[in-house]
Amino acid sequence: MFKLLLVIFFLFTGCDDNTEDQEPPLANDSYSIFVSLQGSDKVAIVGSDLEIKDIISIDLMDMDMMGMEAPHDIAVDDMHGYWFTTAMMGGDVGMYSIETNELISSFNIGLMPALMALDEENMKIYISRGKPDGGSTNIIYELSYDGDVLVEVEQWDVGFNYAHGINFNKDNGHVYVTSKTADFIAKIDPSQPQSYQINPKLVSMNASINPDNYTIDLNRLVPIQIATKYPYMFIACSAGSVGSLSGQIQMWNIEEMTLVETYEFDTYSHPWHIEVSSIEDEIFVTLSGSDINDPETASGVACIKYSISNDPIMQKSWKTTSSNYGKMHGITVQSDCDGNYYVYSTGRTDGNIYKFDASTGEQIGVSNNLADIADQATGGIDSYYPNCDCCN
Numbered sequence: 001m002f003k004l005l006l007v008i009f010f011l012f013t014g015c016d017d018n019t020e021d022q023e024p025p026l027a028n029d030s031y032s033i034f035v036s037l038q039g040s041d042k043v044a045i046v047g048s049d050l051e052i053k054d055i056i057s058i059d060l061m062d063m064d065m066m067g068m069e070a071p072h073d074i075a076v077d078d079m080h081g082y083w084f085t086t087a088m089m090g091g092d093v094g095m096y097s098i099e100t101n102e103l104i105s106s107f108n109i110g111l112m113p114a115l116m117a118l119d120e121e122n123m124k125i126y127i128s129r130g131k132p133d134g135g136s137t138n139i140i141y142e143l144s145y146d147g148d149v150l151v152e153v154e155q156w157d158v159g160f161n162y163a164h165g166i167n168f169n170k171d172n173g174h175v176y177v178t179s180k181t182a183d184f185i186a187k188i189d190p191s192q193p194q195s196y197q198i199n200p201k202l203v204s205m206n207a208s209i210n211p212d213n214y215t216i217d218l219n220r221l222v223p224i225q226i227a228t229k230y231p232y233m234f235i236a237c238s239a240g241s242v243g244s245l246s247g248q249i250q251m252w253n254i255e256e257m258t259l260v261e262t263y264e265f266d267t268y269s270h271p272w273h274i275e276v277s278s279i280e281d282e283i284f285v286t287l288s289g290s291d292i293n294d295p296e297t298a299s300g301v302a303c304i305k306y307s308i309s310n311d312p313i314m315q316k317s318w319k320t321t322s323s324n325y326g327k328m329h330g331i332t333v334q335s336d337c338d339g340n341y342y343v344y345s346t347g348r349t350d351g352n353i354y355k356f357d358a359s360t361g362e363q364i365g366v367s368n369n370l371a372d373i374a375d376q377a378t379g380g381i382d383s384y385y386p387n388c389d390c391c392n
Contacts, residue, residue, distance in 0.1 A: 031336060032098075032384045033344055034083055035353055036071040037370070039377035043071055043085055045101065048336070050353055050367035058085060060092035060106045072130075073380035074330070075116040080123065082145065083384070086113040088130050093143065095150055098384060107150035109141045115225065115380075117168040117175060122146075124153065124190070126175050128166045137162045140177055142190060158186035158200050165223055169254060171230035176254065178205075178223035178235060182216070185223075185235075187257060203257045205235075205250070220245055227276040227283065231255055232308075234283050236271040240290070247271045249285060249304055251314060263304050263314035266296040275333045275343075277358070281306050282317060284343050284358070286328035289321065299325040301345050301356055318361030326350025330381035333358060337385075346378035353378065 031048045037055075045054040058071045069087040071094075076083045081098040093113055095105045112130030119126070123146040129137040140156040140163055158177050163186065165178035175188040177200070186200040193199065204211050210218045222238040233252040239245040246264040249271060253260055265271060268290035275284045282305045289299030300321030307313045326347035335341045341358040351372070355365035370378060 031334070033332070033334075033353065033381065034074045034076060034085075034384070035330070035346055035370070035381045036074055036085060036379040037351075037377065038070045038072060038088075038379045039351075041069040041071065043074065044370055046353065046367060046370075048334075048342070050355060050365050050369075052367075052369060054101055056096070056101050058087055058090075058094060060087050060094050060103075060108075061090045071379070072113075073115045074382040075118050075125070076382040076384045077118055077120050077123075078384055078386070079120040083382070084116055084118075084125060085380070086116060086127065088112050088114060093125070093127060093150060095145055095148075104148050105145065105150045107143055107152065112137075113141075114164055115166050117166045119168050119170070119173070119190075121170065124168075125150075126166055126168060126188075128164050128177065129162075130164075131162075137164075139163070140166065140175065140186075140188065154190070154194065156186075156188050156194060156200060157196075158184075158188075159197060159202055160184045160186070161217060165225040165235065167226040167228050167233070169228040169230060169233075172254065174254070176226050176228060176233055178226055179217075180222060180224065181219045183210075183218050183221045183223065185252070185257070187254070201257065205259075221248075221250075223250075224271065225273045227274045228254060229276045229278070232260065232306075234274055234276055236274040236285050238270045238272065238288070240268045240270055247287070249274070249283060249314065251306060251312065260308075261306070261312040261314050263316070265302070268297045271302075272329055273331045275331050277333060279335060279341065281308075284331055284333055286331045286345050287319075287321065288327045288329070288348070289325070292323040295321050298323055299328045299347070301328060301331065301343060301354070301361070303343075303358070303361060320356060320361040320363060322363075324350075325354065326352065328354075329379055332381045332383045334383040334385055344381060344383065346381050348378060351378050353381070 068089040070089040071085045114130040127141040142154040162181040164180040177186040183205040247269040251261045270288040272286040291297040298321040302319040303317040326349035329348035330346040343356040353367040
């Protein structure tokens with residue numbers, strides 16, 4: 001329905017050569033940032049100016065159950081006009097309307113649903129689990145949301161514990177998963193039958209040490225999250241907890257499943273969530289940090305450029321850290337019809353959203369108005385801006 005309304009709107013407004021004095025097809029108040037407020041069982045929706053547009057209470061549990069929902073991750077389907085959140089403590093995934101922010105459907109996968117990856121074209125959502133003490137964490141849930149209802153399609157057994165980081169690549173239709181405690185990657189082809197250690201295909205991130213024993217948790221790299229841009233996958237590895245292994249971004253070929261290049265941060269910088277640019281060859285990553293007084297290990301956000309011509313290279317474009325940032329967590333990147341390009345990140349321990357210029361790393365905004373509402377716990381974040389390519 002949302003997509004149909006957009007088409008009708010564009011047909012009536014038309015596209016002509018006299019666009020100098022016209023507004024973009026949709027006004028900037030359609031630009032929305034969604035962020036989970038874990039400590040208060042809410043999701044905040046803010047505009048590009050970081051002012052609150054709406055606060056949505058997350059209430060997915062049965063009426064006879066009491067307790068915290070703790071919404072964690074956020075995923076937005078721009079194509080069909082939905083947004084999703086995982087309620088880690090409640091065990092549910094919630095599907096909401098972009099137009100009305102009303103709950104459309106929910107599905108319970110048990111305690112600790114964590115991160116999500118969307119296949120918008122086929123209207124599928126893939127969900128990982130949270131901490132191992134919340135139950136089995138080797139399963140990735142595949143749900144369909146076609147027909148405005150969440151329905152289970154498959155449970156993918158990746159064969160290793162704490163399957164957490166997750167990404168769907170739209171170019172080859174595969175799902176990629178990492179273990180937070182065992183340093184393994186799984187490659188899932190949802191179009192093919194599930195087959196033990198074939199689909200999903202398993203690859204060790206420590207091949208020289210532990211090539212194929214998926215029952216051993218070799219917890220060196222601590223991979224947190226994945227972003228893909230065909231034919232590459234970028235994995236944010238927190239590391240820092242074992243020896244002097246540096247926090248890092250690993251770049252992998254997603255067809256050959258081979259490591260291409262690594263960019264290293266300080267040992268205790270703790271890279272966390274990651275996004276890849278759809279415009280440039282660059283990656284944006286949050287740094288959870290450890291020492292607020294040391295610029296190298298303070299919390300912040302960094303941009304890493306990569307080149308694949310001849311010899312692959314990854315190099316820092318910018319890094320912005322501050323003692324004022326509260327352990328940066330979620331991240332999203334958004335461009336609009338005016339050519340603006342921004343990075344938004346959440347401070348896990350200060351309840352804020354921060355806005356950065358994607359080209360320079362300059363901080364240009366902060367949502368101090370969320371600190372009290374969030375009870376000092378902002379988490380997952382994603383953004384929505386309707387398609388504005390009609391006249392371009």
